[in-house]
Amino acid sequence: MTKAIQIEKFSYSYPDGTKALSDITLDIDHGQRVALIGPNGAGKSTLLLAMAGFIRGAGRIIIDGLEIASGNLKQVRSCIGCCLENPEDQLFMPTLFDDVAFGPLNMGLDPEQVRQRVAVALEKVGLPGMAERAPHHLSAGQKRAASIATVLSMSPKIITLDEPDGSLDPRHRDNLVRLLNGLHQTLVIATCSMDFAAAVADTAVVIDGGRVIVVGPAEKIMSDSKMMTNHGLEVPRKFANEQA
Amino acid sequence: MGCCDVFAQKAIKMHHAYIDKFAYQDSPIHRIDARVKFIIAVVFTAVVISLPRTSVSILFCYAIGPFTVLVLGGIPLRFVFKHILLVSPFVLVLALTGPLYDKRAETVVFGPWDWQTTVGWLRCYSIIGKFVVTMLTLISLVSTTRFAELLAGLRRLAVPKILVIQMGFLYRYLFLLIDSAHHIIRARVARAIGKIGFRNETRVAAAMLGSLFVRSIDAAERINVAMQARGFEGHWRTINRLTIRGRDWVFAAVSAAFIFGMYVFVKPILG
Numbered sequence: 074m075t076k077a078i079q080i081e082k083f084s085y086s087y088p089d090g091t092k093a094l095s096d097i098t099l100d101i102d103h104g105q106r107v108a109l110i111g112p113n114g115a116g117k118s119t120l121l122l123a124m125a126g127f128i129r130g131a132g133r134i135i136i137d138g139l140e141i142a143s144g145n146l147k148q149v150r151s152c153i154g155c156c157l158e159n160p161e162d163q164l165f166m167p168t169l170f171d172d173v174a175f176g177p178l179n180m181g182l183d184p185e186q187v188r189q190r191v192a193v194a195l196e197k198v199g200l201p202g203m204a205e206r207a208p209h210h211l212s213a214g215q216k217r218a219a220s221i222a223t224v225l226s227m228s229p230k231i232i233t234l235d236e237p238d239g240s241l242d243p244r245h246r247d248n249l250v251r252l253l254n255g256l257h258q259t260l261v262i263a264t265c266s267m268d269f270a271a272a273v274a275d276t277a278v279v280i281d282g283g284r285v286i287v288v289g290p291a292e293k294i295m296s297d298s299k300m301m302t303n304h305g306l307e308v309p310r311k312f313a314n315e316q317a
Numbered sequence: 318m319g320c321c322d323v324f325a326q327k328a329i330k331m332h333h334a335y336i337d338k339f340a341y342q343d344s345p346i347h348r349i350d351a352r353v354k355f356i357i358a359v360v361f362t363a364v365v366i367s368l369p370r371t372s373v374s375i376l377f378c379y380a381i382g383p384f385t386v387l388v389l390g391g392i393p394l395r396f397v398f399k400h401i402l403l404v405s406p407f408v409l410v411l412a413l414t415g416p417l418y419d420k421r422a423e424t425v426v427f428g429p430w431d432w433q434t435t436v437g438w439l440r441c442y443s444i445i446g447k448f449v450v451t452m453l454t455l456i457s458l459v460s461t462t463r464f465a466e467l468l469a470g471l472r473r474l475a476v477p478k479i480l481v482i483q484m485g486f487l488y489r490y491l492f493l494l495i496d497s498a499h500h501i502i503r504a505r506v507a508r509a510i511g512k513i514g515f516r517n518e519t520r521v522a523a524a525m526l527g528s529l530f531v532r533s534i535d536a537a538e539r540i541n542v543a544m545q546a547r548g549f550e551g552h553w554r555t556i557n558r559l560t561i562r563g564r565d566w567v568f569a570a571v572s573a574a575f576i577f578g579m580y581v582f583v584k585p586i587l588g
Contacts, residue, residue, distance in 0.1 A: 127542055147548060155546040161493055162539040167465035167485050174556060179548030184556045207465065209492045210341070227547065 075138035077103045077259040085130030093119045094283045108274035109263040112305035116283040117263035121233045154224030158235040163220035164208035176227035194226040214245030231259040238269040271309035339460040346390035346461045350565040351470035357572045358458045374587040376446035383453035390461040408448045415440035
């Protein structure tokens with residue numbers, strides 16, 4: 074059976090020569106919920122960009138059986154939906170409807186199908202009836218939910234999210250956890266928040282200095298206080314309480 | 318407090334929500350199709366601008382049109398006149414140059430009354446009058462129409478796609494740019510202890526502008542990534558959600574009757 078994401082010895086350096094990712098090898102199965110955790114500057118966001126074919130380096134990245142190459146980026150990106158770190162970058166159209174419809178229209182769907190997908194996606198993220206709102210009139214939590222809707226409307230098999238809990242208050246973060254836990258897609262979430270990662274992921278990948286340090290079940294990896302501290306991380310409260 | 322500080326304080330107090338806050342209200346005028354409002358505004362503006370400079374008095378009558386739209390749309394007149402005053406200095410400078418160089422005598426007729434003035438002053442009144450009426454029209458259009466609908470309407474009216482896309486991005490990211498500028502100014506004010514002199518102020522202002530420029534370029538790159546991630550390959554696709562209804566035809570007919578009725582019946586009387 075094909076893996077959702079297969080990365081084989083992938084390396085990438087920035088144009089100034091700084092090594093961003095070194096020999097990354099990682100397999101993610103369909104339906105897995107993976108948290109990419111690591112300190113700031115570890116290479117988490119760069120790895121997510123590489124998974125969607127935005128940066129090209131040495132090694133191979135295979136998405137749902139399709140090796141990323143210049144000629145198949147459209148197919149790759151219809152399979153993997155990217156949620157960027159800042160929702161303001163994700164929401165670039167004048168209304169929420171236009172933003173959520175942008176992907177399905179580019180996939181060549183007919184207007185009726187697009188309308189249906191927009192309605193379903195907005196319903197799923199808890200923003201029904203807000204299709205005509207301008208993005209700059211939404212709250213931070215609503216913008217985050219809306220940016221996930223822009224990806225959900227494309228029905229991708231895999232969704233990558235870069236720091237999705239950034240600048241969210243506890244109530245909006247809980248809403249986001251509920252939303253993500255209700256999705257059936259393969260999730261790859263880059264985050265610095267260990268509590269958030271523990272709440273949504275079943276698998277943890279620790280990245281530091283552009284290298285994969287360890288991969289394994291979230292509870293086992295994130296309960297290892299020595300390893301977590303060594304890489305500038307902390308044990309999430311959920312697992313710390315269990316240990317106590 | 319230096320002039321730069323005064324500007325900074327004002328900038329901090331300003332907020333972008335004021336730019337389009339009335340466009341999201343609900344009123345009979347807000348419910349009219351964006352295309353109809355746009356076409357009427359363009360025709361009305363063209364007629365007002367093309368009036369001869371001696372037809373100053375008819376401008377008062379033409380002002381009734383956009384004024385009625387603003388009242389029916391529930392737009393506060395204080396907001397309207399504040400915005401007219403905001404841009405008036407540019408027009409006033411242009412208008413007040415007229416009396417300086419053209420001093421030929423001219424008679425102004427307002428219904429049964431008339432008085433003597435100069436061509437220069439007449440030109441000045443005409444420019445100010447046309448400015449106020451066209452500004453009333455513009456504000457009544459943008460305050461009663463959501464910008465997204467206006468863009469969709471322009472697209473349906475065969476305005477070039479690239480122009481509509483550019484306007485869409487400008488509208489969407491203008492607010493973020495204003496926010497970024499506010500943050501930079503706030504950070505500068507928070508650390509501005511004591512006077513640093515005009516030369517240094519200029520240097521700081523240039524650095525702030527540079528920072529804003531770099532942030533804009535970074536944002537543009539990230540937006541490009543977001544677009545490509547959702548399958549964008551250079552073809553801009555949207556769904557038309559505008560429909561012309563009976564009320565739109567009624568509004569168009571009443572507006573046309575007002576514009577041409579004034580021109581054909583009232584203008585000959587007022588002169």
